[in-house]
Amino acid sequence: MNLLTRSLSVEEPIDGALLRANVPRPLSSVAFHEDVECIRRSFAAGFPVHLAIHRVDSAEAARRDYTALHTHDGPEINVILPDPTGLEYRIELGSRVHHVTESTSIWIPPGVPHSANVVRGSGYLIAVRFDDGGAR
Numbered sequence: 001m002n003l004l005t006r007s008l009s010v011e012e013p014i015d016g017a018l019l020r021a022n023v024p025r026p027l028s029s030v031a032f033h034e035d036v037e038c039i040r041r042s043f044a045a046g047f048p049v050h051l052a053i054h055r056v057d058s059a060e061a062a063r064r065d066y067t068a069l070h071t072h073d074g075p076e077i078n079v080i081l082p083d084p085t086g087l088e089y090r091i092e093l094g095s096r097v098h099h100v101t102e103s104t105s106i107w108i109p110p111g112v113p114h115s116a117n118v119v120r121g122s123g124y125l126i127a128v129r130f131d132d133g134g135a136r
Contacts, residue, residue: 020044022053032070032115039066039118050129056087061120063090069113074131078106078116080123087123091116 022042027033038059044051080100091098092115108114
């Protein structure tokens with residue numbers, strides 16, 4: 001039994017606070033995303049915002065366009081956290097392309113076309129979206 005299940009029920013609200021286990025779910029379960037071999041995705045079920053944790057393991061240097069350019073009705077935050085061995089992401093924001101290779105936070109306003117695609121390395125991409133969950 002892990003610490004989370006020993007301390008309290010993960011369904012039990014605490015003064016409005018929530019404690020939820022992260023649930024594995026394929027990338028392809030999200031609109032405009034396809035599965036890719038080097039990424040394991042989990043999300044916080046039952047959260048009032050979309051919270052997804054993408055674990056990238058040993059992505060070989062290559063271009064992977066598994067996330068298509070899309071928009072949301074609400075803002076989104078992406079946080080890229082490389083392992084010590086490094087992580088590179090190709091980030092599209094509107095008409096601009098950025099290659100991110102260090103710990104980086106990204107603010108994406110509502111309606112801005114964007115995508116995030118791993119190029120190489122290991123680490124995490126964490127996405128927090130503040131809308132009803134729909135992508136366009």
